[in-house]
Amino acid sequence: MRNSITLIALLALPLAAPAWDQPERQAPPAWDQLDAEQREALIAPVRDRWNDEPQAREHMLRHAERWQRMTPEERRSAHRGMRRWKHMSPERQEQTRVLFRQLRALPEDERRALRERWNAMTPEQRQQWLRENRPQE
Structure with a gap:
């Protein structure tokens, strides 16, 4: 289950609006505090990609497992790299x-x-x- 949540979080990152575009607000709730509709909104894009791209499944799992092993600093660094890549x-x-x-x-x-x-x-x-x-x- 934990790997599933990590996979969802990792793959949903590109869907999130950049932090600088959003007004300052409170931190989002923990997973257990989300209602069914909110969880579905997060999971649906990953499920669709998983189902639509069977050749990408192994890659998606490897990324999720690697993300799970990263330290918080490594994750922050990965986020910075993804932002740089997106703007290249x-x-x-x-x-x-x-x-x-x-x-x-x-x-x-x-x-x-x-x-x-x-x-x-x-x-x-x-x-x-x-x-x-x-x-x-």
Whole structure:
């Protein structure tokens, strides 16, 4: 049950309006304080996605399990990353995908070195690096 709630919370995040768009108000109630209609409003999008995208189920579960293992600080960091991603242009998202794909494949010391090189690159050098390291399709 706890994993289900975590999955629902994780997948419903993109549906929530950004905090800066909402007036200041009291914290929402705990799950047990929600009525059936409120719970259904939270669960329905996840249930629909689960039913409509069977190929995504394993991915959804892995994300929920990983979220469950995160510390509060890791969760805050993940939220910040999701907000940054949401506001990136499609081109910038693609650049980020290429960079992360490369980083994931490297040992930690090489990751650190690539991050340092990336941060020192000019925009033109970054574009060149991305062209050279874009996966072949």
